[in-house]
Structure formats: structure tokens, C-alpha cells
């Protein structure tokens with residue numbers, strides 16, 4: 235039995251879970267979910283959510299505040315007065331599991347941030363390092379209790395873990411480039427889903443048919459507000 239199997243999923247209650255544009259695109263296009271049903275913008279003035287991995291986005295309707303795009307939280311039924319990820323299913327407590335069990339309702343397509351928890355890549359991006367998990371993820375309430383013990387290497391499949399971490403890092407790096415474009419001229423929060431949809435629906439293009447091959451422009455080297463190499467430019471908000 236895995237360490238998570240008998241847990242009430244304190245991690246899915248305690249943390250703001252950053253998502254990438256790729257996660258958003260997968261949920262909206264392949265899971266048939268509406269952006270407003272699963273995504274939110276989480277204020278992150280102190281950088282505690284982004285942790286230098288997830289990008290900060292700015293929005294015209296609240297221009298001074300840096301936000302991280304995260305999974306939405308909703309009120310918990312099992313622990314009144316607390317919140318949980320909107321995809322966490324709560325099971326009724328029983329004698330063996332007094333806090334109840336928690337189950338991810340989108341386990342097969344959960345965000346890469348969730349897949350790689352509680353590991354991160356080392357400095358050379360070749361090995362995984364397990365985080366030290368605190369006993370509680372927020373304010374000491376039982377809902378936010380975390381793992382019943384520290385994780386060890388045998389809890390994770392090594393290749394799957396590294397591959398999840400690499401994809402998570404790749405997608406957050408790409409999302410950071412998208413954030414840099416958006417933040418040049420921030421639009422309203424209401425316009426964000428359309429912007430993301432345009433970008434991520436145009437990640438594949440054909441090789442130019444001319445004999446003189448061109449090197450595609452790097453995302454980070456585009457001219458001011460140009461999304462060359464990323465598909466159609468964003469409409470002005």
C-alpha cells in the first residue's frame with residue numbers, strides 16, 4: 235500500500251497548486267472542463283507560491299498584484315471552515331480513517347505539480363530530491379496535517395518521477411515566457427482563458443516549405459508583444 239492510500243490528502247488541502255498553460259489546455263480540451271470551474275489566480279506578493287518556478291502574471295483589473303495561476307479551492311465538507319482542491323473527493327471518516335480518505339477525481343490527468351510532489355530536481359536536473367515535509371501545511375488544523383511519515387526513495391518509481399519533474403519544469407519555463415509576453419501589456423483576468431487557448435492551440439507548426447531554412451525565433455527574443463513562434467498574437471485586452 236502506498237503512503238497516500240490511507241491519507242485524507244492534507245497536501246490537496248494545504249497548498250495552492252500552480253498549474254501551467256499546458257495543464258489548462260489539457261483540462262479544457264481533453265477533460266471538457268471550463269476554465270472558470272477549475273482555475274483561479276492566487277495573490278503571491280511574497281513569492282511563496284511561485285517559489286521561482288511558477289510565473290507571476292499581472293492583470294489590468296488589479297495591476298499592482300502578482301498572481302500565480304492555481305487550481306481552485308472550494309469549502310471542505312469533512313472539515314468545515316477549511317478549503318480543499320476542487321478536484322479532491324472526500325470520503326466519509328470511519329474507525330480506521332478518522333479523518334476520512336481523500337481521492338483525486340482527475341488522478342490520471344492531474345497537473346504536473348501534483349505528479350511530482352514531494353520531489354524536485356537537483357541543480358543538474360538529473361536526480362530527484364525529496365522535500366522534508368512538515369507535519370502540518372498551514373495553521374495547525376487537522377485538515378492540513380500532511381504525510382504520516384517522511385517519504386523515502388522507495389515510495390516513488392524513479393523513472394516516472396524524473397520524467398514528471400522534467401515535464402513540470404519544461405512547462406513552467408514555457409509558461410514563464412508566456413507570462414513575460416502577457417505582462418508587457420496585461421489584460422483583464424476575464425480575457426486570460428482566451429489568450430491561453432490561442433497560445434496553446436498553436437504549439438505545433440509545419441516546417442517552412444522554402445529552400446532557405448530559417449531558425450525559428452526564440453520565445454524570449456521576440457519583439458515587443460510579438461508572439462512570433464507562438465501562434466497568433468493576443469488580442470488587445
Ligand code: SF4
Pocket residue numbers: 245246251305319320321322323337338339340341344345348
Ligand atoms: S488535482 Fe488531484 S492531486 Fe492535485 S491537488 Fe487536486 S485533488 Fe490533489
Ligand code: SF4
Pocket residue numbers: 237238241242243244245246351352379380381382
Ligand atoms: S499529505 Fe502526503 S501522504 Fe497524504 S496524500 Fe498528500 S503526499 Fe500523500
